[in-house]
Amino acid sequence: xxxxxxxxxxxxxxxxxxxxxxxxxxxxxxxxxxxxxxxxxxxxxxxxxxxxxxxxxxxxxxxxxxxxxxxxxxxxxxxxxxxxxxxxxxxxxxxxxxxxxxxxxxxxxxxxxxxxxxxxxxxxxxxxxxxxxxxxxxxxxxxxxxxxxxxxxxxxxxxxxxxxxxxxxxxxxxxxxxxxxxxxxxxxxxxxxxxxxxxxxxxx
Amino acid sequence: xxxxxxxxxxxxxxxxxxxxxxxxxxxxxxxxxxxxxxxxxxxxxxxxxxxxxxxxxxxxxxxxxxxxxxxxxxxxxxxxxxxxxxxxxxxxxxxxxxxxxxxxxxxxxxxxxxxxxxxxxxxxxxxxxxxxxxxxxxxxxxxxxxxxxxxxxxxxxxxxxxxxxxxxxxxxxxxxxxxxxxxxxxxxxxxxxxxxxxxxxxxxxxxxxxxxxxxxxxxxxxxxxxxxxxxxxxxx
Amino acid sequence: xxxxxxxxxxxxxxxxxxxxxxxxxxxxxxxxxxxxxxxxxxxxxxxxxxxxxxxxxxxxxxxxxxxxxxxxxxxxxxxxxxxxxxxxxxxxxxxxxxxxxxxxxxxxxxxxxxxxxxxxxxxxxxxxxxxxxxxxxxxxxxxxxxxxxxxxxxxxxxxxxxxxxxxxxxxxxxxxxxxxxxxxxxxxxxxxxxxxxxxxxxxxxxxxxxxxx
Numbered sequence: 001x002x003x004x005x006x007x008x009x010x011x012x013x014x015x016x017x018x019x020x021x022x023x024x025x026x027x028x029x030x031x032x033x034x035x036x037x038x039x040x041x042x043x044x045x046x047x048x049x050x051x052x053x054x055x056x057x058x059x060x061x062x063x064x065x066x067x068x069x070x071x072x073x074x075x076x077x078x079x080x081x082x083x084x085x086x087x088x089x090x091x092x093x094x095x096x097x098x099x100x101x102x103x104x105x106x107x108x109x110x111x112x113x114x115x116x117x118x119x120x121x122x123x124x125x126x127x128x129x130x131x132x133x134x135x136x137x138x139x140x141x142x143x144x145x146x147x148x149x150x151x152x153x154x155x156x157x158x159x160x161x162x163x164x165x166x167x168x169x170x171x172x173x174x175x176x177x178x179x180x181x182x183x184x185x186x187x188x189x190x191x192x193x194x195x196x197x198x199x200x201x202x203x204x
Numbered sequence: 205x206x207x208x209x210x211x212x213x214x215x216x217x218x219x220x221x222x223x224x225x226x227x228x229x230x231x232x233x234x235x236x237x238x239x240x241x242x243x244x245x246x247x248x249x250x251x252x253x254x255x256x257x258x259x260x261x262x263x264x265x266x267x268x269x270x271x272x273x274x275x276x277x278x279x280x281x282x283x284x285x286x287x288x289x290x291x292x293x294x295x296x297x298x299x300x301x302x303x304x305x306x307x308x309x310x311x312x313x314x315x316x317x318x319x320x321x322x323x324x325x326x327x328x329x330x331x332x333x334x335x336x337x338x339x340x341x342x343x344x345x346x347x348x349x350x351x352x353x354x355x356x357x358x359x360x361x362x363x364x365x366x367x368x369x370x371x372x373x374x375x376x377x378x379x380x381x382x383x384x385x386x387x388x389x390x391x392x393x394x395x396x397x398x399x400x401x402x403x404x405x406x407x408x409x410x411x412x413x414x415x416x417x418x419x420x421x422x423x424x425x426x427x428x429x430x431x432x433x434x435x436x437x438x439x440x
Numbered sequence: 441x442x443x444x445x446x447x448x449x450x451x452x453x454x455x456x457x458x459x460x461x462x463x464x465x466x467x468x469x470x471x472x473x474x475x476x477x478x479x480x481x482x483x484x485x486x487x488x489x490x491x492x493x494x495x496x497x498x499x500x501x502x503x504x505x506x507x508x509x510x511x512x513x514x515x516x517x518x519x520x521x522x523x524x525x526x527x528x529x530x531x532x533x534x535x536x537x538x539x540x541x542x543x544x545x546x547x548x549x550x551x552x553x554x555x556x557x558x559x560x561x562x563x564x565x566x567x568x569x570x571x572x573x574x575x576x577x578x579x580x581x582x583x584x585x586x587x588x589x590x591x592x593x594x595x596x597x598x599x600x601x602x603x604x605x606x607x608x609x610x611x612x613x614x615x616x617x618x619x620x621x622x623x624x625x626x627x628x629x630x631x632x633x634x635x636x637x638x639x640x641x642x643x644x645x646x647x648x649x650x651x652x653x
Contacts, residue, residue: 026472026475026476026623026626027472028472029471029472029475030468030469030470030471030472030555032471033468033471080251080255080527080531081248081251081252083523083526083527083548083549083552084244084247084248084251084520084523084524084527087519087520087523087552088244088516088520091515091516091519092516095512095513095515095516117515120515120519121519121553121555121558122553123472123549123550123553123554126549126552126553127549127553130549134333134336134337134338134361135333175638175642176634176635176638176639176642177631177634177635177638180465180468180634181631181634181635181638182631184627184628184630184631184634185627185628185631187627188624188625188626188627188628188631189624191623191624191627192619192624195622195624216508219508220507220508222510223507223508223509223510223511235510236510236512236513239508239509239510239513239517240513240516240517243505243517243520244520247520247521247523247524248524250524250528251524251527251528251531254528254531254532255531258531258532258534258535261535261536262531262534262535262538265534265535265538266538269538363476366479366621366622410616410618410621411618411621411622
């Protein structure tokens with residue numbers, strides 16, 4: 001399938017549903033299981049991930065094609081450095097955002113800012129950039145993919161938080177499975193449901 | 205000159221102070237950036253140096269692995285035969301011919317032919333996108349019988365245990381004997397399905413739908429290309 | 441303080457990492473890779489080897505650099521260290537043992553962003569001495585390996601009927617339980633492990649309390 005044939009909106013839609021980076025590709029699990037106890041904080045984390053994933057995917061596309069690629073500014077093949085380069089871009093971006101948010105709005109910093117260090121190591125963020133490379137997306141496709149993956153991740157984490165909140169209110173969980181244990185079982189069932197989606201829309 | 209250790213010690217102490225926020229305002233502000241740049245440069249330099257130093261060796265390994273795959277696919281290695289790298293390279297040079305052609309869409313296309321006595325075996329390059337990353341390999345066909353004789357992958361990034369099973373002999377053996385010149389009505393020359401029924405169908409991998417679908421596409425593309433080039437050469 | 445007491449701190453940290461503060465089932469870190477690799481014992485071993493190497497050396501390096509690293513950029517420096525070590529391992533393996541490198545290749549990205557490596561660097565190595573940090577990193581890697589190997593020893597036989605790629609005769613005719621091989625099986629496997637581990641801990645606590653009465 002020629003990558004240029006894929007319309008960015010198709011990529012966006014598929015990244016949210018059938019190619020969901022968390023439930024279909026299993027990236028970004030740690031905060032998913034640890035933080036998703038309350039719907040409120042999950043939405044905050046989700047919003048932060050959407051923002052960071054979209055921006056860093058685009059930035060990394062620029063870095064990859066203009067700096068690392070043999071056709072870029074340096075003229076030699078530096079693609080073996082992509083892990084380091086992408087990580088630097090993500091970490092630097094998150095750091096800058098944290099500094100800006102802290103200065104601009106204390107309220108925003110207190111609600112969202114605390115999640116930012118967590119996001120730096122979110123394997124989903126790095127994963128999105130790495131996929132963008134192997135799937136040879138264009139810049140616009142990358143933006144759609146980053147945005148879609150972020151939204152998909154946020155939707156999954158919100159769904160998980162909602163289920164856990166309801167479970168906490170109406171159900172009883174045995175003490176040995178409280179917390180992460182039941183979260184894993186819920187995640188497993190959600191992932192099983194998403195196995196059914198796979199292949200419905202192909203974006204690679 | 206003789207005070208290098210002393211100066212080094214004082215320099216390091218100064219860095220520690222700056223890291224803790226003690227020193228002139230300008231220096232304290234600049235230090236994080238300078239430090240990060242230096243650390244990045246050191247690590248990137250280290251990784252690059254090792255990479256460049258081992259580049260030739262890595263390329264040689266990849267080329268040898270590729271030759272090994274082609275020799276096996278073109279039936280130029282006896283079962284159980286253990287060739288040294290040099291013997292393998294020699295045999296490859298003697299018995300494997302690279303044929304360059306122009307694909308119908310104008311691009312360059314190369315495949316491999318077994319020379320000398322023996323069956324008319326060809327190795328077609330496989331290239332495409334798998335579920336996780338690029339898939340590369342070769343498909344062996346017998347031009348006289350019109351059947352596929354073998355398959356192997358040189359690289360892929362599919363999930364080990366799931367999509368990664370395309371590298372397993374048992375799964376690859378399914379392709380042996382499949383006629384490639386009898387396409388289905390939809391144009392596909394072979395199908396990867398849930399329960400293989402027809403002689404031109406093979407079993408997909410359970411739990412690896414993405415990989416199975418991708419491999420079906422890659423195999424069909426390779427066969428279609430080869431057939432078009434072959435027909436083109438047959439009718440000048 | 442002498443190197444001796446540093447080592448003592450280190451061994452204590454290592455023992456904690458193995459069970460009581462196990463990074464996977466107590467701290468809930470490193471889950472992505474715990475799901476991805478445990479469907480095959482062979483891949484689990486490769487991943488665990490790579491991770492133990494990375495956590496040990498990055499713990500040491502971060503600790504050595506901690507006095508010189510400004511607070512604001514410490515996370516970036518930690519990640520850089522980790523990424524550099526992982527890529528180094530990959531490049532060296534690529535050149536000398538390509539088969540192992542191909543097996544590990546898919547997991548390089550998973551090791552770099554593995555929350556355990558970053559977690560230990562931030563929680564321990566950034567504030568403790570080199571030898572202790574090295575042992576803490578080693579312990580975290582080993583604790584991770586224990587959990588993953590336990591899960592893989594269940595998933596591979598049930599899902600594929602093999603152990604370390606060798607078919608198990610007793611299971612030759614059993615139906616393959618496919619959900620064990622795909623990722624949801626990893627979720628359930630880990631949940632069951634947690635259940636078992638916590639039950640074991642509770643039982644030991646009760647016995648200890650009963651013994652003290």
